Amino acid sequence: MQWIKKYCLTCIFLSAIFLTNGFSQEGIFDVPDSLTAAGQYRDARIELEKIFFFSNNQQVKTLALIRKAACFKAEHHFQEACETLNRIFPAHQPDSLLFEIKYEKALACYLNEDPGQATVELLSLQNLPVNNEQTARMTFLAALSYAGLQNWEESKKAASRFITLTVSEPQKLERIHSQIDSLFAEKNLPVILSEKKAKNLSSIIPGGGQFYAGKIGEGLFSLGLHAALAWFGISEFLDKFYVTGYTAGFGLLQRLYTGNLQRVQDLVKEANKNRIENFLEAYIAVLTSATEQP
Amino acid sequence: MKRLFSIAMVVFSFQAPAQYTVSRELDFIQHLINQEAYRDAIYYINRDFQHIYPLPVRDSLNYFRGWSQYAIKDLGPSAASLLQVSSDSPLFFKSRFFAAYNYSHLGKLRLSESILQNLSTEGRLSNLRNFQLSGIALLARDTEKFNACFGRIETVSDFSFVTEKKQLEQYHLEILNYRKKSMAVGAFMSALIPGSGKIYAGKTGEGISAFLLVAATGAAAWENYRKLGASHARTLLFGSLFAVLYVGNIYGTIFTVKLANQEFNHAMDQKILFNMHIPLRNLFN
Numbered sequence: 001m002q003w004i005k006k007y008c009l010t011c012i013f014l015s016a017i018f019l020t021n022g023f024s025q026e027g028i029f030d031v032p033d034s035l036t037a038a039g040q041y042r043d044a045r046i047e048l049e050k051i052f053f054f055s056n057n058q059q060v061k062t063l064a065l066i067r068k069a070a071c072f073k074a075e076h077h078f079q080e081a082c083e084t085l086n087r088i089f090p091a092h093q094p095d096s097l098l099f100e101i102k103y104e105k106a107l108a109c110y111l112n113e114d115p116g117q118a119t120v121e122l123l124s125l126q127n128l129p130v131n132n133e134q135t136a137r138m139t140f141l142a143a144l145s146y147a148g149l150q151n152w153e154e155s156k157k158a159a160s161r162f163i164t165l166t167v168s169e170p171q172k173l174e175r176i177h178s179q180i181d182s183l184f185a186e187k188n189l190p191v192i193l194s195e196k197k198a199k200n201l202s203s204i205i206p207g208g209g210q211f212y213a214g215k216i217g218e219g220l221f222s223l224g225l226h227a228a229l230a231w232f233g234i235s236e237f238l239d240k241f242y243v244t245g246y247t248a249g250f251g252l253l254q255r256l257y258t259g260n261l262q263r264v265q266d267l268v269k270e271a272n273k274n275r276i277e278n279f280l281e282a283y284i285a286v287l288t289s290a291t292e293q294p
Numbered sequence: 295m296k297r298l299f300s301i302a303m304v305v306f307s308f309q310a311p312a313q314y315t316v317s318r319e320l321d322f323i324q325h326l327i328n329q330e331a332y333r334d335a336i337y338y339i340n341r342d343f344q345h346i347y348p349l350p351v352r353d354s355l356n357y358f359r360g361w362s363q364y365a366i367k368d369l370g371p372s373a374a375s376l377l378q379v380s381s382d383s384p385l386f387f388k389s390r391f392f393a394a395y396n397y398s399h400l401g402k403l404r405l406s407e408s409i410l411q412n413l414s415t416e417g418r419l420s421n422l423r424n425f426q427l428s429g430i431a432l433l434a435r436d437t438e439k440f441n442a443c444f445g446r447i448e449t450v451s452d453f454s455f456v457t458e459k460k461q462l463e464q465y466h467l468e469i470l471n472y473r474k475k476s477m478a479v480g481a482f483m484s485a486l487i488p489g490s491g492k493i494y495a496g497k498t499g500e501g502i503s504a505f506l507l508v509a510a511t512g513a514a515a516w517e518n519y520r521k522l523g524a525s526h527a528r529t530l531l532f533g534s535l536f537a538v539l540y541v542g543n544i545y546g547t548i549f550t551v552k553l554a555n556q557e558f559n560h561a562m563d564q565k566i567l568f569n570m571h572i573p574l575r576n577l578f579n
Binding site for chain 1: 318321322325326329331334337338341510511513514516517518521528532
């Protein structure tokens with residue numbers, strides 16, 4: 001009987017080791033965190049998904065998903081980061097964690113080039129009790145998201161709030177405020193060109209759409225080419241080379257003309273994109289200068 | 295006795311948690327698949343399951359790997375993994391049918407056919423097997439084999455793929471009635487009237503466009519020839535342009551006709567594969 005007890009105790013001991021290894025929550029994120037730190041994001045993601053799957057603790061599950069989304073973010077898989085954060089059920093989360101979840105979701109949406117959804121997530125954070133540091137992060141992201149939506153007024157408001165929260169030195173605060181004011185002055189805001197207007201201009205004067213999009217050289221070339229083909233067509237007609245004039249002159253002119261109408265619309269799209277990107281670049285530089293130490 | 299019991303107890307102490315762990319790991323892989331994290335599932339299986347496991351575990355691992363590869367359209371490796379599922383597994387039939395389907399999709403029809411031919415089935419699975427074999431025969435454009443397999447499908451008591459069966463029959467008729475376009479006829483027609491070969495191949499828009507271009511260049515060449523003579527530079531320019539376009543159009547027609555035949559076959563193959571896929575998903579999922 002004694003040896004049966006002895007071996008049963010051995011079994012209990014071994015099972016205890018197994019259970020401790022399997023279910024201990026002490027340092028549960030050590031392995032995935034070290035993998036993340038080493039840049040082994042896929043391994044880290046799998047470990048985190050395992051923690052999510054095996055854990056019974058709601059908070060641990062949430063933290064695992066937040067970390068997993070961070071891995072996706074580090075891999076520049078922003079869509080997957082959003083999807084991972086969407087798996088978290090917000091109703092059961094404490095306020096402190098709820099802020100992190102929603103903020104991370106907003107950030108992932110912004111990085112996924114969806115500033116509209118990022119703004120929605122940020123607006124849902126407004127009623128949460130947040131500290132200054134969290135408000136600063138929130139307003140920074142709000143400033144960028146509104147700028148992405150070209151809502152300059154709201155973006156400026158958020159930027160001013162972010163600067164006020166971040167900069168304590170009065171001179172620096174004044175300087176950055178004036179930079180923001182200058183950036184948001186009407187003349188400095190990116191003017192969005194109309195594709196329809198460009199197309200109409202090119203319909204009336206070939207090359208006009210290029211001038212409107214700021215491509216003067218290309219506009220002149222286009223105008224010259226159209227004029228040359230028209231001249232060739234007319235001169236052929238005048239010389240009674242009707243077929244040649246129609247085919248080589250007007251036929252080519254017609255093809256060039258319709259192709260040019262499509263071209264100017266693409267040019268305007270590209271010009272608008274560049275203008276917004278340049279503005280955002282300058283804007284981010286000003287905002288980040290607020291956080292720089294003297 | 296005492297020593298034997300002690301060894302048995304220690305072995306059991308290590309084995310029980312190990313088996314429990316493997317079972318939980320399999321649940322986790324299933325969870326990854328449910329989350330559509332197929333690449334992670336494949337990576338995880340390949341990374342962490344290199345040891346020799348009991349047959350049921352190996353079967354599950356092969357099935358999970360094959361299924362994940364199938365989900366990400368990595369069909370060759372998927373078929374290879376699914377074929378490793380043993381006949382003792384409850385997933386055996388599903389694995390074989392999907393492996394055969396994967397090979398059909400890859401155009402390895404003989405391999406696909408042999409997998410199904412070597413499968414011993416009965417009842418609904420026999421019907422499904424014959425249906426899949428009919429599909430493979432149709433993909434191979436083997437009318438005789440199609441009729442033989444198709445005739446063996448029993449639909450009096452099994453209504454699970456009546457629609458797909460009708461579709462397959464319809465595709466069979468379409469294949470039989472399809473008149474393969476001749477490249478020589480297309481080229482001859484385009485030589486006679488530029489663009490007409492393309493219209494013959496079913497590309498009416500392309501044909502009209504080609505006709506207008508060649509005719510306009512030809513007319514310009516003729517006009518210059520008539521007014522300036524054969525040796526004038528402009529006549530030579532337009533004449534050369536016309537010749538290049540005329541010959542180019544004939545050459546292009548040959549490819550258009552070839553492409554039109556390929557397009558028909560490709561579209562038909564896709565339709566057949568789609569119809570082969572539906573009953574598989576309905577029956578096994």
